[in-house]
Amino acid sequence: MAGAIIENMSTKKLVIVGVILLLFQAFAFMVGGLIAPSPTTAVDYLAVKCVGKASHRQETKWFMPWGSNQCDKIQSFDEAVAKRIEANDIVFAVHIPMSNNEMSPWFQFILVMLQFDIAFKMTNQIKDGAIVNLDVKLAYRDDMVSEWNEMARSFEKRKLHCNFTFPKTYVNDGRFYTCDVLPFMEVGSVAHKYYLLNIRLPVNERKKINLGIGDIKDIHLVGIHQNGGFTKVWFAMKSFLTPSILIIMIWYWRRISLMNRPPVLLEKVIFALGISMTFINIPVEWFSVGFNWTWMLLFGDIRQGIFYSMLLSFWIIFCGEHLMVQGEAAEHWRHRGVQLTNPFYSIWASDVGTELALSFIILAGICACLYFLFLCFMVFQVFRNISGKRTSLPALSKARRLHYEVNQGHWHWGGHTVQVNSAFFTGIYGMWNLYVFAIMFLYAPSHKHYGDEQSSGQCITGIDEGVKSGENIQLTTTVTHVDGPTELYRMMGKEAQE
């Protein structure tokens, strides 16, 4: 793209642009690091053991773990044994959040993880592949006094992943298994202030439900939600970036359309990249504060997916063009030279030329095959990764763990606390926006060349008459230098025309 701004800019101006972009990048990091709190909060809830006779199960009775209307509690299951309370009569109750707090739509989502404290007993061990059956009820309310409204009710199964790290002997009776954290629940929008979970682990010997799951001592639930402060900072950033990218996009397309030729593929891709970036940027999440839109999480994932696929397509096309140009440069230039003097010269006319052209095509074919194989390999890796995720997570490689440890919390710097995680998120987000911005700005056609284009066009009119025909443009999928009429395909096209 000889006419692009990047190629016509003086080094000085280029450096200035680079410095400005860097400043914005640093600013994006600082917004996250200094203003925003950490992205998410995890709250550890220990389920309170309430006693509710099984006959009440059909009734919509809700068990509150604390507060004015709390249930009959037992402290431990030894107490239950003494009082002759059975497993079916025990309800685990968890109130989200803790007292004196309330949930808010700013939290965006609640993710609840489940963890069992299971004591080892020689006589009552966890069987292989044991599955826990949970009878779960979820309710909400918006003030502390009104009735609970049922939100969901389900009978869930979770496979236990526990191992005992000590020798399995009587001496170690009572020590705990190490159990993996199990995914439990995900709420996509936090529209209510208070949530209540009631969990039962019903036992049915005939149906073999909840047998052989060991001696459960406690149930921990870990509630994860996005911090309100982070959401606010994030939304503010989105609201600022949307118009910025939108403006540069409009400017870019105006530049393209001002040229007296239809846009080429690369230009279209860059424009599409801008669109997908804007799609991510548009702060539709503002609505989630007012409306109970549960699909917001999914929508966010989809938008991110579209952007990344667009970005990868852009890179492939971009690299393809430039690799092609480099590899073929020498030969091209020679032919171009010949072509300049003799418009009837065609590569297919000479034997050597034909072989050369064919070899290029074959090489391209091999590259395409390799690329496809590589892609398959990557997809295979992804599948393996997903299936092996559960086992691989605790045994992360050292390097990765180090990365996370850096990634974990906050740094203290003088009197300030730097939220590394948040800085990372806002920084990355800002980086992609700046990248798209820079690409659109630098690869827009330079206005210096509007005139040139026409004059140079006139100069070589005789040579690339066909360039301006639509059919030919379609063939030139790999054209980067719009006004450099020497691409292989173009020659082929010419040949065909002739």
Next chain:
Amino acid sequence: MFIHWEVFYYVFILMTHMRSCCSWSVNNFLMTGPKAYLIYSSSVAAGAQSGIEECKYQFAWDRWNCPERALQLTTHSSLRSANREAAFVHAISSAGVMYTLTRNCSLGDFDNCGCDDSRNGQRGGYGWLWGGCSDNVGFSEAISKQFVDALETGQDARAAMNLHNNEAGRKAVKGTMQRTCKCHGVSGSCTTQTCWLQLPEFREVGNYLKEKYHRALKVDLLRGAGNSAANRGAITETFSSISRKELVHLEDSPDYCLENRTLGLPGTEGRECLKKGKNLSKWEKRSCKRLCGECGLVVEERKAEMVSSCNCKFHWCCAVKCEQCRKTVTKYFCVKKGSQRGRNESATIRRKSLRLKKH
């Protein structure tokens, strides 16, 4: 018996706090007025008790086995010991208090667990909305510090040692906590990851502190004279140079083999020990030698009949349908040389008490 001691003790502390509340409470955690203390007092008492139970477990096969007399954390006399065992007792009690408070926070027993001292400097709900609360651990650490450290009123070396060991106990809880993480980025990728700290089982803390007990550092400060300001400076300097994770003691331990009424030590005579058994650790296997042989006592074998429940059908909670089984077990006890004659009589008594213990 001991449990009551502890509870009364903490209630006493509570009362002193209540009396001095108005001038003393300048902190964020305990709101205002004496009611605030009552919320935590039962947890504090329960925590101290669980610490002592753990102490008994950890020292079951040692010459010193956490006897009740030794557990009076502070009698305001200068007679209280400052040895390795006292260091452990202080550490495990303060750890127990912190542990129980953290646990009860997660249960929702208290109104404000870590939410009052928001790290953003904003109080109440706004801090929670903006950046969440700080974790329960910080909160319970502060509360347990308030309660347990308030017992040390003196400014001498003993007080400094006790404070140091209390701190070591709290550090032990923090140090044994496990970090668990969850990835929740796009389709479970690790772009977003949230980590939290989980309490280990209390046994873990006990084991950790037992190791620290074996490696406790001795500080020679008792020879210094009086309570002068210079001396006090030396004490603070000495203790601040020692890592806060380590246990510290000033005196050597007495001979626990012998009974010592002035120190309230029962001696090892009559103690049970372990001899044979597949799954015993080295420390346990050598317990008869340690408790009896090296103390000039002999090991006596006694057979006892035990009734226990067996062939139970278990559910995840609350065992059901058990049978009663009788079996004979062999136990070993330390007795004085030549006193085996009165054996039969004492054996029956033992047997009874054993049966009582099991049920």
